[in-house]
Amino acid sequence: MSNEAVLREYMNTRTQVTYDDIDLVAKYILEKVKCRPKLGIICGSGLGKLADSVENKEIIPYSEIPGFPVSTVPGHEGKLVFGTLGGKNVILMQGRSHCYEGYPAQKTTLPVRVMHLMGVKTLFVTNAAGGINRNYNIGDIMIIKDHVNLAGFAGVNPLVGPNDTRFGPRFPPMSRAYDLNIRQLALRLAKGMGFGDFIREGVYSMMVGPNFETVTECRLLQIVGVDATGMSTVPEVLVAKHCGMTVFGMSLITNMVIMEYDVENTANHEEVLETGERRSKDLQKLVTAIVQELELN
Numbered sequence: 001m002s003n004e005a006v007l008r009e010y011m012n013t014r015t016q017v018t019y020d021d022i023d024l025v026a027k028y029i030l031e032k033v034k035c036r037p038k039l040g041i042i043c044g045s046g047l048g049k050l051a052d053s054v055e056n057k058e059i060i061p062y063s064e065i066p067g068f069p070v071s072t073v074p075g076h077e078g079k080l081v082f083g084t085l086g087g088k089n090v091i092l093m094q095g096r097s098h099c100y101e102g103y104p105a106q107k108t109t110l111p112v113r114v115m116h117l118m119g120v121k122t123l124f125v126t127n128a129a130g131g132i133n134r135n136y137n138i139g140d141i142m143i144i145k146d147h148v149n150l151a152g153f154a155g156v157n158p159l160v161g162p163n164d165t166r167f168g169p170r171f172p173p174m175s176r177a178y179d180l181n182i183r184q185l186a187l188r189l190a191k192g193m194g195f196g197d198f199i200r201e202g203v204y205s206m207m208v209g210p211n212f213e214t215v216t217e218c219r220l221l222q223i224v225g226v227d228a229t230g231m232s233t234v235p236e237v238l239v240a241k242h243c244g245m246t247v248f249g250m251s252l253i254t255n256m257v258i259m260e261y262d263v264e265n266t267a268n269h270e271e272v273l274e275t276g277e278r279r280s281k282d283l284q285k286l287v288t289a290i291v292q293e294l295e296l297n
């Protein structure tokens with residue numbers, strides 16, 4: 001059996017993935033590409049076209065990477081794209097896996113730890129989300145300033161389990177998870193590009209899904225100050241902050257959640273993908289501009 005096959009079989013049988021396992025996966029990927037990225041970008045539902053802006057691409061499908069979670073959801077292509085964006089070396093995840101697909105949170109976030117061990121210091125996370133804030137509109141881009149880990153209230157948290165301090169501390173702080181400097185930079189650039197009417201800053205919350213929220217759940221989220229709700233991102237941010245990364249996040253408001261009882265219209269994934277398609281060029285422009293101006297350490 002080849003070394004690759006041995007690693008694949010080994011990773012597939014792991015129930016508790018260790019630091020050394022993740023290091024093997026990081027090294028496996030680094031052997032396959034020339035690019036050495038300092039910035040990672042995770043593309044949410046229907047936002048994979050961000051990869052169109054990447055130059056000098058080197059691509060690895062997730063299915064070829066031992067232990068990597070493969071997304072089963074339309075709008076998540078499942079490819080790692082390496083290359084340059086805004087003059088910087090990047091690794092872009094074209095799609096992600098989610099807990100509602102049946103993956104434990106530790107598995108959905110494995111790619112973040114792999115990026116960390118590959119030398120990535122800054123992580124951009126993007127997602128499609130439902131607008132809770134009644135001043136928002138479909139197509140708005142929300143810079144994330146904080147999150148509510150509602151899934152965490154039910155015990156879904158990738159940091160649960162044995163803690164390896166080579167990744168980070170047992171009790172990581174989360175009060176300044178989303179980098180203020182990058183948020184300010186993004187706001188300034190967005191306004192300069194004429195995006196002032198649809199750029200926002202707000203709070204994201206994560207439920208596990210896969211169902212969209214009930215009316216009362218949406219009203220509850222509104223009361224606690226949530227602006228947009230989704231089914232991802234938070235586990236990735238927890239793991240990224242745990243291992244000391246700088247994090248920046250954006251939600252595309254793909255639909256407005258239903259806040260009235262007994263109305264006919266309902267949330268649906270097709271609308272989510274359509275809005276992603278419609279805003280795709282603006283998002284590409286904004287992300288590229290932010291990356292261009294960013295000083296990466």
Ligand SMILES: O=P(O)(O)O[C@@H]1C[C@H](O)[C@@H](CO)O1
Binds near residue numbers: 096
């Ligand atoms: O991966 P993200 O959070 O962008 O995907 C959202 C949540 C569900 O996967 C899907 C629902 O339409 O979009």
Ligand SMILES: Nc1nc2[nH]cnc2c(=O)[nH]1
Binds near residue numbers: 131209231254256
């Ligand atoms: N939970 C949730 N996730 C979404 N992703 C895109 N839209 C929505 C939504 O309305 N609710």
